[in-house]
Amino acid sequence: MKIVLIAPFEETVPPKKYGGTELVIYNLAQELTKRNHEVWLIACGDSKTNAKLLPVFPKPLRAYPEANDMKSRDSLKYIGVGKVLENLKNIKTDIIHNHLGWRLLPFLPIIKAPVVTTLHGPLDTLHQKLVYGRFKDANYISISFNQRKPMRNLNFVGNVYNGIEIEKFPFTEKVGNYLAFLGRMSPEKGPLQAIEAAKRAGLKLKMAAKVDAVDKDFFESIIKPLIDGKQIEFIGEVGHKRKTEFLKNALALLAPIQWEEPFGLYFIEAMACGTPVISFNRGSVPEIIKDKKTGFIVNSAKEMADVIKDIDRINRIDCRKHVEKNFTLEKMTSGYEKIYNKILN
Numbered sequence: 001m002k003i004v005l006i007a008p009f010e011e012t013v014p015p016k017k018y019g020g021t022e023l024v025i026y027n028l029a030q031e032l033t034k035r036n037h038e039v040w041l042i043a044c045g046d047s048k049t050n051a052k053l054l055p056v057f058p059k060p061l062r063a064y065p066e067a068n069d070m071k072s073r074d075s076l077k078y079i080g081v082g083k084v085l086e087n088l089k090n091i092k093t094d095i096i097h098n099h100l101g102w103r104l105l106p107f108l109p110i111i112k113a114p115v116v117t118t119l120h121g122p123l124d125t126l127h128q129k130l131v132y133g134r135f136k137d138a139n140y141i142s143i144s145f146n147q148r149k150p151m152r153n154l155n156f157v158g159n160v161y162n163g164i165e166i167e168k169f170p171f172t173e174k175v176g177n178y179l180a181f182l183g184r185m186s187p188e189k190g191p192l193q194a195i196e197a198a199k200r201a202g203l204k205l206k207m208a209a210k211v212d213a214v215d216k217d218f219f220e221s222i223i224k225p226l227i228d229g230k231q232i233e234f235i236g237e238v239g240h241k242r243k244t245e246f247l248k249n250a251l252a253l254l255a256p257i258q259w260e261e262p263f264g265l266y267f268i269e270a271m272a273c274g275t276p277v278i279s280f281n282r283g284s285v286p287e288i289i290k291d292k293k294t295g296f297i298v299n300s301a302k303e304m305a306d307v308i309k310d311i312d313r314i315n316r317i318d319c320r321k322h323v324e325k326n327f328t329l330e331k332m333t334s335g336y337e338k339i340y341n342k343i344l345n
Helices: 020-034 069-090 102-109 126-134 148-150 191-203 213-226 240-248 264-270 301-310 316-326 328-344
Strands: 002-004 038-043 052-055 097-098 114-118 139-142 156-159 180-182 203-212 232-234 252-255 277-279 295-298
Touching: 002 020, 002 295, 020 038, 020 264, 020 328, 038 069, 069 102, 097 328, 102 114, 102 126, 114 328, 126 148, 126 295, 139 328, 156 240, 156 328, 180 191, 180 240, 180 264, 180 277, 191 203, 191 213, 191 232, 191 252, 203 240, 213 232, 252 264, 264 277, 277 301
Parallel strands: 002 038, 002 097, 038 052, 097 114, 114 139, 139 156, 180 203, 180 252, 203 232, 252 277, 277 295
Antiparallel strands: none
16 A cells, blocks of 8 residues: 655654654554555654655754744744645655644645545644534544544544554563653643642652743743752653653653543553553543553542552553553554555445
């Protein structure tokens, strides 16, 4: 099969540090190529892949100083869409797999090959509802069933949970002595609530997180004053090797999300290392975490602190087995292959 994958322009594929969507795309491109499909990857130029790379920008958007201004960043994204369309004109493909989101949809009438779009973000914002609503008959793939709730009328052709290359996540049965927070330093990810839970539990919290330009004021004014370098420690963005060490040596991963998280790749990364996840009951959480088996699902920072004392009831091997059964890149790729064939047939 001839397949084109279109990645966002924010990060390299795979990401050097933070970037869940880009890591998913990398895993998919590698596995599809391994399965003898002919694969093109349209992404930023310094990406690494076994597929045929078609560069949009020489570097990821975050590397350009002008991208710190949100309007300029948005303008660059539309320039990028134009380059995507230019590349598509020169490829004879069976199917195009769009991971770029809604920005490509207005151009579907001029794209000759079938297009399927994986939705990596939430569907509850006004601008997304506007665009997706105009193109509700296009082909969509959700990454959790909860993600579909705001727009159930879209033409969902399947649901595929994200998957990881589990061999790259070392497992340990040894229980650590600190709590972990991983992701973006954004209000929706709940860093403030994680700090509150850690303080209530009287345990150390290490925070490995990216500070986006849009979240800089929140971090500087709300979170930074709470970081004392002793009980609450901020270690910044981490690459893969440091991330796996960070996760596997933690007592638990705290994810007090304040939004309808569509998936949460860091949930399965932690569990693959044997580390239980304690998260709020929102978004995809009940689909990914097995309550009282691979972690705890709670509703407040107080509840989060209360269940930490029961964390030794979680068998870390159960966390690993849960990921091996449900969230591998092989399972994810097979799910996408099935959908490609469904659309083409």
